[in-house]
Amino acid sequence: MPLDLDLEGLMYGTELVKRGFAKMQKGGVIMDVTTPKEAITAEEAGAVAVMALERVPADIRTAGGVARMADPKIIRDIMDAVSIPVMAKCRIGHIAEARILESIGVDMIDESEVLTPADPFFHIWKHDFTTPFVCGARDLGEALRRIHEGAAMIRTKGEAGTGNIVEAVRHRRMILRQIRELRDKDENELMEVARKIEAPFDLAKETAKRQRLPVVDFAAGGIATPADAALMMQLGNDGVFVGSGIFKSANPSKMAKAIVDAVANYDDPAALAEISRGLGKAMPGTNIDEIPQGERLQERGW
Amino acid sequence: MITVGVTAFQGAVEEHLVAVERALHHLGREGRAVPLRKTLGDVDALIVPGGESTTISALMQKTGMWREILDRAEELPVMGTCAGCILLATEVVDDQVPTLGLMDMAVERNAFGRQNQSFQCMLEVAGFSDPVPGIFIRAPLIRRVGRDCQVLAAMDQGMVMARCRNKLALVFHPELTEDVRIHQYFLNMVED
Numbered sequence A: 001m002p003l004d005l006d007l008e009g010l011m012y013g014t015e016l017v018k019r020g021f022a023k024m025q026k027g028g029v030i031m032d033v034t035t036p037k038e039a040i041t042a043e044e045a046g047a048v049a050v051m052a053l054e055r056v057p058a059d060i061r062t063a064g065g066v067a068r069m070a071d072p073k074i075i076r077d078i079m080d081a082v083s084i085p086v087m088a089k090c091r092i093g094h095i096a097e098a099r100i101l102e103s104i105g106v107d108m109i110d111e112s113e114v115l116t117p118a119d120p121f122f123h124i125w126k127h128d129f130t131t132p133f134v135c136g137a138r139d140l141g142e143a144l145r146r147i148h149e150g151a152a153m154i155r156t157k158g159e160a161g162t163g164n165i166v167e168a169v170r171h172r173r174m175i176l177r178q179i180r181e182l183r184d185k186d187e188n189e190l191m192e193v194a195r196k197i198e199a200p201f202d203l204a205k206e207t208a209k210r211q212r213l214p215v216v217d218f219a220a221g222g223i224a225t226p227a228d229a230a231l232m233m234q235l236g237n238d239g240v241f242v243g244s245g246i247f248k249s250a251n252p253s254k255m256a257k258a259i260v261d262a263v264a265n266y267d268d269p270a271a272l273a274e275i276s277r278g279l280g281k282a283m284p285g286t287n288i289d290e291i292p293q294g295e296r297l298q299e300r301g302w
Numbered sequence B: 001m002i003t004v005g006v007t008a009f010q011g012a013v014e015e016h017l018v019a020v021e022r023a024l025h026h027l028g029r030e031g032r033a034v035p036l037r038k039t040l041g042d043v044d045a046l047i048v049p050g051g052e053s054t055t056i057s058a059l060m061q062k063t064g065m066w067r068e069i070l071d072r073a074e075e076l077p078v079m080g081t082c083a084g085c086i087l088l089a090t091e092v093v094d095d096q097v098p099t100l101g102l103m104d105m106a107v108e109r110n111a112f113g114r115q116n117q118s119f120q121c122m123l124e125v126a127g128f129s130d131p132v133p134g135i136f137i138r139a140p141l142i143r144r145v146g147r148d149c150q151v152l153a154a155m156d157q158g159m160v161m162a163r164c165r166n167k168l169a170l171v172f173h174p175e176l177t178e179d180v181r182i183h184q185y186f187l188n189m190v191e192d
Helices: A015-023 A036-045 A057-063 A072-081 A095-104 A140-149 A166-181 A187-196 A201-210 A226-234 A252-264 A269-276 B013-027 B053-061 B065-071 B083-088 B181-187
Strands: A029-033 A049-052 A086-091 A108-112 A133-137 A153-156 A216-218 A240-242 B002-007 B031-036 B045-048 B078-081 B089-092 B103-108 B119-123 B132-136 B141-145 B149-155 B158-164 B167-170
Touching (some): A015 B132, A029 A036, A029 A252, A036 A072, A072 A095, A086 A095, A095 A108, A140 A166, A166 A226, A187 A201, A226 A252, A226 A269, A240 A252, A252 B053, B013 B181, B045 B181, B053 B083, B078 B083, B083 B089, B083 B167, B103 B149, B103 B158, B141 B149, B167 B181
Parallel strands (some): A029 A049, A029 A240, A086 A108, A133 A153, A153 A216, B002 B031, B045 B078, B078 B167, B089 B103
Antiparallel strands (some): B103 B141, B158 B167
16 A cells, blocks of 8 residues: 655545454454443453444344434443443445444444345445444345455354354354365466355455455354354454343453453463353344244345 | 563454454564463563453453553553553553553653544554554543653654563554564563
8 A cells, every 4th residue: 555655644534444343353253232331341351342332232132113323312422431432333325324424433334234224235435434444244245345345354144132143153164164275276266256256356366365354353243152162263254243232141241351362362272261161141042033034134235 | 482471352453363362473483472361470571452442451350460560660661552552551641441551751642533544554653664554443641641642743743662671662553554663672572
């Protein structure tokens, strides 16, 4: 990336600055919170950031209806309560919600399938914003399309609000396999794959070369225990989002600390055993096949 | 042959490992960069990377590394970037985050504001013939330095890089660019 040689010139919202923010989150846990009190619990437990919401995904699922951006007052109160970064969600394609979140000053916007999509045709063109974005993906094509639109960070979609890790693993495995399949391909073959997975050629080529996504890549959607978080780290994710898993558990403060420790010690089974002891009940879980096809959040977006 | 450790609790660890390897190569020095998660081992120098200072501080205190660093506080060359700079400081302005306190300076967290105020620019650094790229991400500022500290770079807003004997603190992120001159500068502070 060419740098402006003008000594006085401060350049805001560049790709380097947006992707750099995501890099500072690596090895960390980002927690969903709905009140300043929960945000403080998360910060004290060692969260690298919080996601400010009106309701956690498990409650959004129960409530049904149309899920929208949170009340700016809730987001601002949470921003005032903690010193770590605060993220918030807007609906897929809802440029106005995204601009509102940017004007509030949230540190990252999640264009999220957990909320009801607003645009049946387009995701947000995220290059237009100073605030960095994170987006969900189920496979490599979807991840690279989001990066092409300007996402500075990718997360698996998983199946939010279920406490069931299987979909996050499915999406991570899918992305890993597709990245591996790009290895040793020449340009013609890469073009063929890019067309098939509906991904921009240049990003497919960069991914093939680096053998990882070009941006920071977190796990999300169904993480409910320290072992779940460790599993996703073992599968090569850069960090984890925990939605309902913390504040729907019996002892949120204990669970939050345990998940932070599990991410830092993901490859040490003895440490994980110690971390997982006596945490009380994890959030209740849902089997994916109990969720009717049309109500699966991961199928929102494309 | 020198071994440079990068504390690997959280944050931009990989980027520093790569930058150290490249800087060693440029200098034609033998050495390696290793991530550290439990103990300090026998490293000749240490880098504390950027990330969330509250998280890195909490995780580091749970291992023996916190004590090991304090035990070698005098002789161990240490570079801290962003969150690492905060952890090096003896004082954090209006904040409770526990630090190693290896450098006599006061640092203010998130001094430029939130992520929307994060920026990149070219920066004049004392002793460097050309400006270096500076990537500032929710960056802190150095508000006060002790008598034996040397300010190496400053902006209108405040001090952004300082050295105190074998300790080097920067509020920006040299590891996010291809330019490894700052890593070379740090390696030159480390004896074989």
